[in-house]
Amino acid sequence: MVSVSRFPPDPDRVEEIFARLARVMPEPKTELNFTNPFTLVSAVALSAQATDVGVNKATTALFAVADTPQKMAALGVEGLTPYIASIGLYRNKAKNLIAMSQILIERHGGEVPLNRADLQALPGVGRKTASVVLNELGIEPAIAVDTHVFRVSHRLGLANANTPDKVEAQLHQVVPEHWLPKAHHWLILHGRYTCVARRPKCEACVISDLCPARPDLMAARA
DNA sequence: ATCCCGAGGG
């Protein structure tokens, strides 16, 4: 077993990877439905270990009824649960979303605080969710490391660490500044539609020739 | 390290 170290990657290769992703996806954005910072945080929190398609299915009805902390808090856990019961981990999420709404009302004037410390202090909001919100709203460029970013980064040799936090740090070292704001979306979307977990669609991949994990290389290595 | 936890795809 020849152990080829993929990390750190060659800067020119990294530049070319993002240049091509930029060509294929010029204006990447989240596929979660939201109308304001509150529905954004809510949707992202609900998306933990769930597909955004499934989350959107639930939030379409939910946000029509509750798109503010006040309305959400008024629903209560009992009122909220039916809307999100189709989403995984829904009991925790219901409890967190109601508690979050109450805190927003009591401590933040009914507004979503747009800084990392206050966001991560909210129930159900960790580093990953906060990063998505801050990046999506243009507050600060952040790379939220979810299952897609983790997998794609490893395959491309953009990271080799074994935890999301370490992978995030490696990506900040490796990804050029000018690609940073959109890098998160590109890695996600590439992972969701092309570099999928089970049978990556390398035939349809625009960066397969730049990928250390592409099938021919893996075969040659074995 | 472990729990939470449903839908969709293969």
Add this chain to the structure above:
DNA sequence: CCCTCTGGAT
């Protein structure tokens, strides 16, 4: 059937 999906709290 098993795996995956924009994790967080304990």
